[in-house]
């Protein structure tokens with residue numbers, strides 16, 4: 001049985017139409033074999049999916065409901081599902097490393113990306129994060145994405161078109177450096193959210209601050225602690241942002257089999273750190289942070305003195321140390 005692709009709803013071209021109902025010709029379908037191996041195919045009338053153990057006909061899947069099974073000529077049964085965005089992102093072609101779904105979810109939630117929002121994103125890389133942002137703003141929002149590399153932008157556009165089935169109406173991709181391109185692309189103070197996934201986000205803070213609306217959120221995804229420190233200090237030095245907050249998320253899968261219910265042995269131990277801050281209204285300066293003068297450590301990048309508190313140490317009062325020493329003395333004498 002063959003079914004032609006459903007026309008996209010012009011009012012909501014990337015919405016529910018393409019995500020529900022029976023499998024259609026031209027759609028991607030994820031097949032899982034009895035050993036749990038995944039194969040992604042694009043359905044075509046008259047086409048076949050071959051493995052070293054037999055083949056199956058795409059026509060057996062076209063018109064079947066999502067979540068069907070299909071058996072090939074060698075009797076191997078496959079489960080067929082429409083890939084979720086998270087499945088698609090993990091299997092799509094990559095130019096640069098992608099933001100994993102667990103971090104994309106955190107970014108959408110903690111940057112508070114809402115339907116209809118205007119979002120600026122750089123760099124685009126393979127487009128994984130762009131797709132989550134587009135999902136969150138919807139067809140009537142706006143995602144302005146910036147990418148230095150033309151070849152990466154081409155891969156990202158192709159990946160998004162393949163997933164959404166159309167060129168997403170909310171998306172523009174500009175090839176160029178964010179610092180040079182952003183001021184030409186958006187009016188100052190009009191952007192709700194900025195998401196940076198790049199090597200040196202601190203270099204972009206000036207243009208980002210100009211673009212963000214008062215109260216707008218900046219969120220940066222960085223791979224290393226040194227980048228995290230540098231972007232935090234740059235945001236503080238800029239003076240137009242709230243005190244930054246940083247975290248990482250660790251997701252540990254669980255093995256579920258009978259009574260053997262336990263954490264999986266393997267996990268992605270590290271993906272990246274997230275750091276957020278919000279744009280202050282024009283002319284507002286952040287409340288003064290009280291910091292002690294340095295006692296011998298120096299930040300190699302800025303030359304500024306660092307305090308033990310810069311490394312997260314809690315100050316211990318001399319009085320507390322004297323009390324502790326006295327009680328130890330008393331213990332050793334008794």
Ligand SMILES: C[S@@+](CC[C@H](N)C(=O)[O-])C[C@H]1O[C@@H](n2cnc3c(N)ncnc32)[C@H](O)[C@@H]1O
Pocket residue numbers: 096097098099122123124125126127128129130146147148149152176177178179197198199200
């Ligand atoms: C790790 S990749 C981004 C991956 C992407 N978030 C994803 O989920 O697929 C970082 C990208 O930022 C781009 N980039 C770095 N600095 C940039 C800048 N100042 N302006 C625009 N793009 C930049 C790089 O070319 C690279 O493609």
